[in-house]
Amino acid sequence: xxxxxxxxxxxxxxxxxxxxxxxxxxxxxxxxxxxxxxxxxxxxxxxxxxxxxxxxxxxxxxxxxxxxxxxxxxxxxxxxxxxxxxxxxxxxxxxxxxxxxxxxxxxxxxxxxxxxxxxxxxxx
Ligand code: HEM
Numbered sequence: 001x002x003x004x005x006x007x008x009x010x011x012x013x014x015x016x017x018x019x020x021x022x023x024x025x026x027x028x029x030x031x032x033x034x035x036x037x038x039x040x041x042x043x044x045x046x047x048x049x050x051x052x053x054x055x056x057x058x059x060x061x062x063x064x065x066x067x068x069x070x071x072x073x074x075x076x077x078x079x080x081x082x083x084x085x086x087x088x089x090x091x092x093x094x095x096x097x098x099x100x101x102x103x104x105x106x107x108x109x110x111x112x113x114x115x116x117x118x119x120x121x122x123x124x
Pocket of ligand 1: 024026027039042
């Protein structure tokens with residue numbers, strides 16, 4: 001398995017741990033205000049990262065070069081920034097709305113870069 005695919009799985013499991021911690025916090029406290037952050041950390045962080053890692057594991061030629069590494073950093077930084085700022089915003093820090101918006105665009109840029117990786121021809 002390419003190093004980048006392995007890195008994606010390591011990152012994904014950390015997002016799952018964080019997402020479940022938020023879920024357990026909500027369950028124990030009865031405060032479900034941060035449901036949106038929980039859902040996005042789990043779905044963008046755990047599920048999507050694991051899918052990106054799976055694709056790269058199945059297509060090792062797509063995992064080499066600068067673009068896949070750039071995509072990883074853009075996507076992961078975007079999801080960390082979005083998950084954190086969304087949690088704080090839903091917890092009452094409404095001033096963070098522009099930060100959530102900016103972080104969302106960074107995460108989306110990571111998704112668009114992955115689309116380029118999928119559509120580009122594999123390096124031989
Ligand atoms: C031990 C693990 C988990 C716990 C304790 C937990 C707990 C919760 C809680 C308390 C809510 C709020 C429900 C509400 O307010 O109606 C919620 C919502 C949600 N969770 Fe989890 N969760 C867990 C794992 C996951 C995982 C692994 C995923 C996705 C891969 C996930 C996706 C979602 C989504 C999408 C929602 C929003 C549902 C909606 O608003 O209709 N959760 N979770």
